[in-house]
C-alpha cells in the first residue's frame with residue numbers, strides 16, 4: 001500500500017452533511033462519474049470545477065453526518081478526493097469510506113483543523129502518522145487507525161480484506 | 166463476569182462471546198437485513214463485482230432479508246423505474262420473498278414496515294441499508310444503519326464488524342403534558358447534545374415517560390437517535406413491546422435486558438412533565454428552540470410524512486387538531502405505510518384531512534429526502550414532521566424546513582405560521 005500522499009486542501013466547515021455532499025435527488029444514480037459531477041453541490045458549487053485528482057478535504061468535526069448513502073464518499077472519490085481530514089467523522093460515512101475503499105478517513109485535532117488553510121499543499125504520511133504542511137512549512141500528527149481499519153485500508157476494501165484472510 | 170448493557174449483551178451473543186466491552190471490535194452474526202430502492206441497487210453493484218470473480222453468488226439467508234420500495238416510488242422517472250426493475254430481479258434471483266412493492270398490498274417506508282409488520286424482534290441484530298434503521302431499536306434490538314458495501318457484505322456472509330459502542334442512558338421521568346409528543350423530547354435532547362452528541366455511541370431511553378409512551382412514540386425517539394449521530398437507539402422491551410409484536414407475528418424471540426448494575430458512559434436526566442413543543446430551525450436538527458420563540462414565522466408548506474412523523478398515532482394527533490379547521494397553507498399528509506393509511510381511513514382521519522383541504526399522498530418517503538412529490542422551491546418555508554433539515558434536504562438548497570411534532574405541524578398548517586398547539590384556540 002502507498003502510504004504517502006500529496007495534494008491540495010479544500011477546506012470546509014463542521015457538520016458537512018450527506019445532503020450537501022450529494023443531494024437526495026441524485027440517489028437514483030448508480031454511475032460514480034455522474035455522481036462526482038454533483039459532489040458537494042449543496043455546499044460549494046465551485047468544488048467540482050477546482051478539485052484535482054489526489055486533493056484532500058479538510059473539514060470541521062462530524063464530517064459526513066446524516067444519511068447512510070454511500071453515494072457521498074463515492075461522489076467525493078470520483079471527483080478526485082483521496083482523503084478527508086477532520087477532527088471527527090459521522091459513523092456511517094467513516095464505515096463507508098473504509099469498507100467501500102473510497103477514501104482515507106483521517107482524524108486530526110481541532111488545532112490542526114484551524115491551522116491548515118484552504119489551498120495549502122500538504123503531504124500525508126500514514127506510516128509516520130504525520131501531515132506535513134508544505135505551504136506553511138509545519139507538521140502535525142494524525143490519529144493512528146484501529147487495527148482492523150488499517151488492515152481494510154491496506155487491502156483496499158472490506159471485500160478485498162476478506163479475500164486476503 | 167462484568168455486567169453489560171442490553172446493546173453489549175446482544176452484540177456478545179451475536180459474536181459468540183460471553184463478554185464484550187465498549188471499544189471491542191467484533192464480527193457479529195446478523196439476524197435480519199433490509200434494503201430499499203437506493204441501498205438495494207447499490208448493494209447489487211457491489212455483489213455483481215464479487216460475482217465476476219466468484220461466479221454466481223448466493224445470499225446468506227433470503228428468509229432473513231426484506232426489501233422495500235420507498236424512496237422513489239411511485240417511480241418519479243425512468244431511472245427510478247429502472248431501479249425498481251433491478252430490485253425485482255434481485256428478489257427473483259436471490260429468492261427474497263419479503264418484498265414490499267408500491268401498489269401491491271402492504272407497502273410503505275422500510276422502517277415503518279420493519280416494526281409495523283414485526284419483521285424484526287427483541288434481542289436481534291438488524292442491519293439495514295438506511296441510516297434510520299435505528300428506529301427498530303424501540304423494540305429492544307440492536308438496529309443499525311449501514312452503507313451499501315457493508316450491506317452487500319451482510320447479504321453474502323450474514324455477519325459484519327462492529328465496534329462495541331458506549332451507551333448513554335437518557336432517563337426521562339414524569340407524565341408528559343398533553344401538548345407534547347416524543348418528537349418534542351427528542352428535539353430537546355438533540356438541541357442539548359448536538360448532531361454529534363452520540364456519535365459512535367448507543368442512545369438508550371428509559372424512565373417513566375418512556376414506559377408510558379405508546380410504541381409509535383417510542384419509535385420517534387429511536388428514529389431520531391440518528392440525528393444525534395448514534396450508532397443505535399434502544400429501549401428495553403416490556404409488556405407493550407410484547408403486545409406489539411405478538412399481535413403481529415407468531416415468531417418466537419428471546420428478550421434481552423441489561424444488567425441492573427451495568428455501566429453507562431453517561432446518564433442524562435430529563436423531566437418529562439416539563440416538556441413543551443419544540444422546533445428545530447433551519448439548517449440543522451440541533452438548532453432547537455421552543456415553538457413559541459419562532460411563532461411569528463410565516464410558512465408556505467406543512468408536511469406530515471416520513472418514518473418519523475406519519476405513524477398512526479402521529480396522524481391521530483394531527484387530525485385532532487385539524488378536525489373542523491381549514492388549512493391556510495399547502496399541506497401534505499403521507500401515511501408511512503399502507504396499513505396505516507387503511508387505519509386512518511377506518512378511523513375517519515383521512516376525511517378530516519381532506520375536509521381541512523390537505524392533500525393525501527401515497528405511503529412513501531416522498532419529499533422527506535427531496536426526492537419528489539412535494540419538494541420545496543427556493544423561497545419556500547416548510548414545517549415538517551420529518552427528521553432532517555440540512556440545506557437542500559427537502560428541495561432547493563435555500564428552502565427552509567422547521568422540524569416539529571405532528572401536533573405543531575397541524576396547528577401551523579391551520580394558522581399559516583409556526584404555531585404552538587397550545588396557542589391555537591385564539592387564532593382560528
Ligand code: SF4
Pocket residue numbers: 235236274275276295297470471472473529530533534551552
Ligand atoms: S421517510 Fe425520510 S428519513 Fe425515513 S427512510 Fe424515507 S427518506 Fe429516510
